[in-house]
Amino acid sequence: MEKILITGHKIPDTDSICSAISYTELKHAQGVENAVACRLGKVSRETQYALDHFGAETPLFLDNVNPDADGTKKKVILVDHNERFQTPDGIENAKILEVIDHHKFNLITDEPLKIVADTVGCTSTIVYRLYKQAGITPSKRAAGLMMSAIISDTLLFKSPTCTPEDVEAVKELSKLAGEENYEEYGMKLLIEGTTLSDKTPDEIITMDMKEFDMNGKTVAIAQVNTVDTKGTLSMQADLEKAMNDRINAKGYDLFVLIITDIVKAGSYVLATGKSPELVEKGFKVTLENNTAWLEGVVSRKKQVVPFMLEASK
Numbered sequence: 001m002e003k004i005l006i007t008g009h010k011i012p013d014t015d016s017i018c019s020a021i022s023y024t025e026l027k028h029a030q031g032v033e034n035a036v037a038c039r040l041g042k043v044s045r046e047t048q049y050a051l052d053h054f055g056a057e058t059p060l061f062l063d064n065v066n067p068d069a070d071g072t073k074k075k076v077i078l079v080d081h082n083e084r085f086q087t088p089d090g091i092e093n094a095k096i097l098e099v100i101d102h103h104k105f106n107l108i109t110d111e112p113l114k115i116v117a118d119t120v121g122c123t124s125t126i127v128y129r130l131y132k133q134a135g136i137t138p139s140k141r142a143a144g145l146m147m148s149a150i151i152s153d154t155l156l157f158k159s160p161t162c163t164p165e166d167v168e169a170v171k172e173l174s175k176l177a178g179e180e181n182y183e184e185y186g187m188k189l190l191i192e193g194t195t196l197s198d199k200t201p202d203e204i205i206t207m208d209m210k211e212f213d214m215n216g217k218t219v220a221i222a223q224v225n226t227v228d229t230k231g232t233l234s235m236q237a238d239l240e241k242a243m244n245d246r247i248n249a250k251g252y253d254l255f256v257l258i259i260t261d262i263v264k265a266g267s268y269v270l271a272t273g274k275s276p277e278l279v280e281k282g283f284k285v286t287l288e289n290n291t292a293w294l295e296g297v298v299s300r301k302k303q304v305v306p307f308m309l310e311a312s313k
């Protein structure tokens, strides 16, 4: 039987995978038995955690949507994206039946199609709305996956993209999924997505490191995003050793590691080297054991470099 391929974007995130699966389940419940949940790339650690937790299969990997040998066009439903460079290869020769999305639009088609779009924090919030409109209760599994997607896209409601409908959806879905403590589950999910536990100290301090000249002083500033600042700081001695190795090799006056807590929207700063006053003066803090908490600081470009530069004058 001819399939209807339901897929999220390339380099899939949790929303792309979970929306594809839960929308496919809705289609099945509506009698569209030939719908198949697909993916365009490797599933992330965070997504795998959600799939395992709710007992869901990994969607079918889709290399392209080129026509069949006899010229029959593939039928495709796009979720969580619509821009050409994010779509499956061969989309220009496929038939797009529907798009369900919460991003800006940049899609031109040859034929009419169904578009369901809104300015909510997550595609799964729209998919859940479609369940309700159809009068169909999602399975435990689908409810858990939609909840996971919303938590992931909204960073547990902390993102400025989050709407009241996203929050309400998570509350309802958590009951349907049998996971009523969604905050605890959500933290575990986000921690899984940003864990640094499989990285060496040197990898952590160089993942996103930039060098700056600050009025004659050479400063390296690295940043990592995490929801597990405690776990990261528990490696402080090893991180400092890696930072000092870099200082000795490169002659830096200061090495600064910004450990940004994406949920609390602030950062720990860890600084080693002979010019820690750039941090203390720049942020008006006193370093204790080489660290300090910087409330509200999340952007190196806007909230770190300018202040340290000013302090170096």
Ligand SMILES: [Mn+2]
Binding pocket: 015, 016, 080, 102, 121, 122, 123, 153
């Ligand atoms: Mn999304």
